[in-house]
Amino acid sequence: MFNSKAEIIIITAETYESHRKPGAAMALEFPDTGDLKIEDWSFEALSKNRIEILSGTAVTGGDSKSKTLKLEDSKTLEFDKLILATGGIPAVPEIPGITLPGVHTIQTMADTSEIGKQLSKMNSIVVVGAGFSGLETAERLISLGKEVHLVVRSRLMRKQLEEPMSAELLSRLPDKLNVNTGVSPTALLGEKKAEGLLLDNEPLAADAVIFMTGVRPNTVLAESLGLQIGSLGGIVIDETMMTSINDIFAVGDCVEMKDPLTNEPILLPIASVAARAGRQAGVTAAGRSKIYDNLLRRLQYDHIFNTDIVVIGHSSVSANALGVKTNIQYVEYPTEFAKVALVTTEDGRLIGGQIIASRMGARLGYEILDRVERGAFLKDTPLLKPRHERLREYIESTFGPIR
Numbered sequence: 001m002f003n004s005k006a007e008i009i010i011i012t013a014e015t016y017e018s019h020r021k022p023g024a025a026m027a028l029e030f031p032d033t034g035d036l037k038i039e040d041w042s043f044e045a046l047s048k049n050r051i052e053i054l055s056g057t058a059v060t061g062g063d064s065k066s067k068t069l070k071l072e073d074s075k076t077l078e079f080d081k082l083i084l085a086t087g088g089i090p091a092v093p094e095i096p097g098i099t100l101p102g103v104h105t106i107q108t109m110a111d112t113s114e115i116g117k118q119l120s121k122m123n124s125i126v127v128v129g130a131g132f133s134g135l136e137t138a139e140r141l142i143s144l145g146k147e148v149h150l151v152v153r154s155r156l157m158r159k160q161l162e163e164p165m166s167a168e169l170l171s172r173l174p175d176k177l178n179v180n181t182g183v184s185p186t187a188l189l190g191e192k193k194a195e196g197l198l199l200d201n202e203p204l205a206a207d208a209v210i211f212m213t214g215v216r217p218n219t220v221l222a223e224s225l226g227l228q229i230g231s232l233g234g235i236v237i238d239e240t241m242m243t244s245i246n247d248i249f250a251v252g253d254c255v256e257m258k259d260p261l262t263n264e265p266i267l268l269p270i271a272s273v274a275a276r277a278g279r280q281a282g283v284t285a286a287g288r289s290k291i292y293d294n295l296l297r298r299l300q301y302d303h304i305f306n307t308d309i310v311v312i313g314h315s316s317v318s319a320n321a322l323g324v325k326t327n328i329q330y331v332e333y334p335t336e337f338a339k340v341a342l343v344t345t346e347d348g349r350l351i352g353g354q355i356i357a358s359r360m361g362a363r364l365g366y367e368i369l370d371r372v373e374r375g376a377f378l379k380d381t382p383l384l385k386p387r388h389e390r391l392r393e394y395i396e397s398t399f400g401p402i403r
């Protein structure tokens with residue numbers, strides 16, 4: 001504990017108990033349950049640790065000079081330090097019919113729960129967007145027996161995966177999932193309710209459409225407090241997560257950060273970054289000077305459709321967008337049914353990696369993460385060779401060449 005005297009209040013518009021948002025697709029199956037809560041961080045457990053929770057309470061505005069927040073019940077709350085973690089707002093395309101009933105996004109557990117309650121009336125569903133959350137949603141819907149169409153603007157996880165890695169992932173998706181790549185929705189079908197999509201003007205009929213097309217920073221409260229907003233639309237913060245105004249911090253999907261490699265502003269709306277940044281803001285707000293390393297590195301690991309998908313640091317797409325030239329090496333691990341892409345700068349420093357594997361994604365991921373965090377050169381610290389090659393080398397060095 002960094003400060004044993006501070007009074008801590010968490011204010012959230014949500015009414016659900018503390019939960020893991022990346023697991024939100026679970027609520028399609030369990031729309032009424034509280035089983036998805038994190039026991040250690042339940043409201044009751046938090047209150048035992050002197051953390052008061054005001055759930056179901058929206059903050060409608062604030063004043064940074066008087067250090068007050070205005071709550072939706074017209075109450076005013078004073079603060080010494082404030083941490084904003086207001087998250088993101090679904091970024092949906094502005095196309096005709098986007099506000100029709102039957103068009104959904106999943107940003108909160110309540111969104112998923114609402115879809116879950118209506119699921120018995122939906123047989124065919126379109127999921128637009130093939131990031132982690134789009135794939136998780138598609139997987140869950142298929143396991144619930146639905147006909148699912150996945151719509152992908154270019155290729156699977158274009159910003160996170162190299163092209164051959166996208167192709168590898170695509171080859172592992174089940175035949176039951178109807179994947180439409182290289183197409184964009186141009187309009188919703190239906191007059192009173194969504195009845196599908198026009199995909200580059202070709203109709204695709206469905207009972208519901210779920211847009212999993214990412215988020216943009218939610219800066220409504222930040223703007224009312226007069227905080228600086230950056231060129232990418234997120235709250236500007238420093239390495240301690242302090243905003244442009246002293247004693248106000250911001251973390252998670254609502255901020256823009258500085259890329260560790262180039263110092264350019266980036267948006268990185270992912271859970272691991274939000275969680276680590278939250279710890280940094282909490283420690284600083286509690287009066288400590290500690291600054292954690294590697295806060296802003298992408299680290300995503302999921303097991304979807306029986307496939308480990310691991311993404312670490314930069315891909316060539318994200319690095320090139322910041323002006324960093326890259327080389328890519330691919331390694332196959334047949335015994336682990338794995339394909340790996342290693343992303344290096346032109347002089348050979350490892351800045352990212354991607355793994356598509358049936359198993360062992362975590363083992364390979366750890367090797368890559370460790371090197372990326374150390375800024376290691378691949379030639380000095382190559383990854384462990386595939387097991388069959390290591391065995392072959394051992395046998396040959398002991399008994400002579402194998403024919």
Ligand SMILES: Cc1cc2nc3c(=O)[nH]c(=O)nc-3n(C[C@H](O)[C@H](O)[C@H](O)COP(=O)(O)OP(=O)(O)OC[C@H]3O[C@@H](n4cnc5c(N)ncnc54)[C@H](O)[C@@H]3O)c2cc1C
Binds near residue numbers: 012014024
């Ligand atoms: C379905 C889904 C799947 C995902 N899967 C992955 C994944 O596999 N891997 C990964 O890394 N990331 C994933 N993410 C992203 C990850 O969940 C987010 O990056 C993370 O939750 C961001 O945390 P946050 O605290 O910034 O915002 P959030 O978790 O969005 O929390 C923001 C909170 O602020 C509250 N709020 C906002 N404004 C106000 C206000 N004015 N008053 C009161 N309360 C307010 C909201 O109600 C909400 O509770 C997924 C996201 C979704 C939606």
